[in-house]
Amino acid sequence: MTPDLVYLATGAGLGALALWRLTTSSDPLRRVLALNVLAVGIAMILLAAAHGPGGADAVPQAFVLTGIVVLVAVTAALLALAETLGPRGD
Amino acid sequence: MTAVFDILLAIGILGCAAAALAVRERTAAIAAFMVAGLLVALSWVRLGAPDVALAEAAIGAGLTGALLLRSARRLGPVRPRSVGWPVLGSAAILSAALAATLAWAVASSRGISSYQSLVAERLSESGVTNPVTAVLLNFRAWDTLLEIAVLSVALMLVASVGTARIRFDRLGEMMLPCARIVVPLLVLVSGHLLWLGSSDPGGAFQAGAVLAGAGLVLVMSGHVPTAGRAVDIARVVGLSGLAIFVIAASAAQVLTGGFLQFPPDVAKAWIIAIEAGLTLSIAATLVLLFLGLSRHSRS
Numbered sequence: 001m002t003p004d005l006v007y008l009a010t011g012a013g014l015g016a017l018a019l020w021r022l023t024t025s026s027d028p029l030r031r032v033l034a035l036n037v038l039a040v041g042i043a044m045i046l047l048a049a050a051h052g053p054g055g056a057d058a059v060p061q062a063f064v065l066t067g068i069v070v071l072v073a074v075t076a077a078l079l080a081l082a083e084t085l086g087p088r089g090d
Numbered sequence: 091m092t093a094v095f096d097i098l099l100a101i102g103i104l105g106c107a108a109a110a111l112a113v114r115e116r117t118a119a120i121a122a123f124m125v126a127g128l129l130v131a132l133s134w135v136r137l138g139a140p141d142v143a144l145a146e147a148a149i150g151a152g153l154t155g156a157l158l159l160r161s162a163r164r165l166g167p168v169r170p171r172s173v174g175w176p177v178l179g180s181a182a183i184l185s186a187a188l189a190a191t192l193a194w195a196v197a198s199s200r201g202i203s204s205y206q207s208l209v210a211e212r213l214s215e216s217g218v219t220n221p222v223t224a225v226l227l228n229f230r231a232w233d234t235l236l237e238i239a240v241l242s243v244a245l246m247l248v249a250s251v252g253t254a255r256i257r258f259d260r261l262g263e264m265m266l267p268c269a270r271i272v273v274p275l276l277v278l279v280s281g282h283l284l285w286l287g288s289s290d291p292g293g294a295f296q297a298g299a300v301l302a303g304a305g306l307v308l309v310m311s312g313h314v315p316t317a318g319r320a321v322d323i324a325r326v327v328g329l330s331g332l333a334i335f336v337i338a339a340s341a342a343q344v345l346t347g348g349f350l351q352f353p354p355d356v357a358k359a360w361i362i363a364i365e366a367g368l369t370l371s372i373a374a375t376l377v378l379l380f381l382g383l384s385r386h387s388r389s
Contacts, residue, residue, distance in 0.1 A: 002138070003092070003093075003096045003136050003137060005197070006093070006096040006097055006100050006363050007096070007133055007136070007137055008101065008193055008196060008197060009100070009134070009193060010104060011193070011287075012102065012104055012189040012190060012193035013100075013104050013300050014103070015105050015185075015188075015189040015192065016185045016186045016188070016189035017104070017107055017108055017111055017223075018107075018111065018191075019181075019184075019185035019188060019189065019219055020111075020181050020182050020185040020186075021112075022109040022179050023184075023185070024173050024177065024178055024280055025182045026171065027169070028165065029116065029158065029161055029162060029165055029168075030119070030168070032146045032158070032161075033110060033111065033119065033120070033123055033158065034142040035108065036123070036150070036154060037111060037123070039124070039148065040107075040127070040130055040146075041189075042303070043142070043146075044130065044134075045193070047137045047142065047197055048137060048196070049137050049196050050131065050137075050139070051137045051138055051139075051357065052206070055138055055206075056137060056138035057204070057205050057206045057209075057210065057217040057220045058205065058209045058221035058224070058225045059205035059206075059225055059230070059280075060205075061139050061142050061222045062142060062207055062222055062225040062226045062230060062233070063143050063233075063295075064139070064142045065141060065142050065222065065226065065295060066226075066233055066234065066237045068142070068144070068145045068146060068149050068150050069149065069240075069241065069295050069372075070155055070235055070237055070240050070241075071150070071154075071355050071374075072149050072150070072154055072157070072376070072379070073240050073243075073244035073245075073379065074240075074244065074246055075154055075157055075158075076157055076179070076244055076379035076380070076382075077244045077247045077248060078246045079158070079160075080247070080251045080360055080382055081251060082161065082165065082278075083161055083164050083165065083382075087200055
């Protein structure tokens with residue numbers, strides 16, 4: 001079994017877990033957490049698809065790197081907004 | 091043997107992520123998320139993407155974890171609310187089906203990527219030898235320019251929302267001796283990552299994240315004021331990244347006639363100069379995003 005397939009399945013699994021939590025929780029912090037897990041899952045799928053016999057493709061890697069930085073900015077903005085809203089039910 | 095390692099790592103990642111999403115206690119959930127992030131970084135090294143793994147470890151696990159912990163303290167414990175089993179079950183089925191379809195689509199369309207040969211063909215023109223840096227700062231510099239714009243917008247949004255000022259509890263006696271060793275070391279590592287980025291895994295984002303860690307250590311040790319002039323300077327440095335990038339892009343337009351098309355023979359100098367500015371700006375932005383200061387912060 002090649003590492004690509006294992007990590008492709010892992011990425012899909014992370015995505016499924018995150019989507020489930022995102023749709024069933026209304027607690028802002030848990031939803032932000034789920035959004036982060038979802039992004040990691042999608043990044044993992046992209047990187048697994050980029051991994052080939054001749055090494056890893058640089059373009060998806062650059063996309064994922066951009067995604068990580070944008071995600072931390074989005075997380076900070078969402079958390080600042082969540083803090084002004086205050087705690088809610090789960 | 092390596093297949094066993096991959097499978098164990100995958101189980102560890104999924105287990106930690108499930109714990110992060112299922113545990114009610116916030117601190118435990120965030121700790122599990124950070125462990126998952128570090129394991130994910132390890133798995134990305136296995137996938138031949140050390141640049142991205144470095145960024146995930148520093149930003150995805152480290153800084154996001156710190157942000158979440160800060161908000162966890164402010165938001166208080168999770169208030170339980172019962173969701174019916176039919177809802178939980180149907181959501182589980184739908185998410186699993188969606189993820190499985192995605193995995194199947196990717197698995198069945200493998201081997202059609204054409205970027206790799208294109209990047210390899212033009213790499214010598216980019217001025218750097220690390221293909222990821224070449225894509226980020228030369229071939230697809232537009233993406234990176236807009237990404238810095240997103241960071242700047244987030245910085246302005248957080249500053250205008252104005253969350254409560256952070257109060258750090260008094261840290262132990264070892265904080266200062268530790269900071270004296272850790273901060274210079276982090277500055278050194280950051281500079282090294284920045285310089286290395288042109289030929290090996292590293293670059294402005296990883297270097298900026300490490301430098302932001304050094305900044306946070308300084309703030310926590312109480313040696314940098316979190317109000318007044320210091321914050322104004324940090325804010326200017328944070329927004330300067332976008333300015334530097336736009337100025338460089340416009341200068342390239344004048345010199346070569348193409349927006350973001352650097353003169354090929356001195357492209358390396360351009361890229362290093364932009365990356366150095368970006369490193370400082372990203373570090374300042376990340377520290378400010380964590381502190382969440384505004385001019386009228388409620389105390």
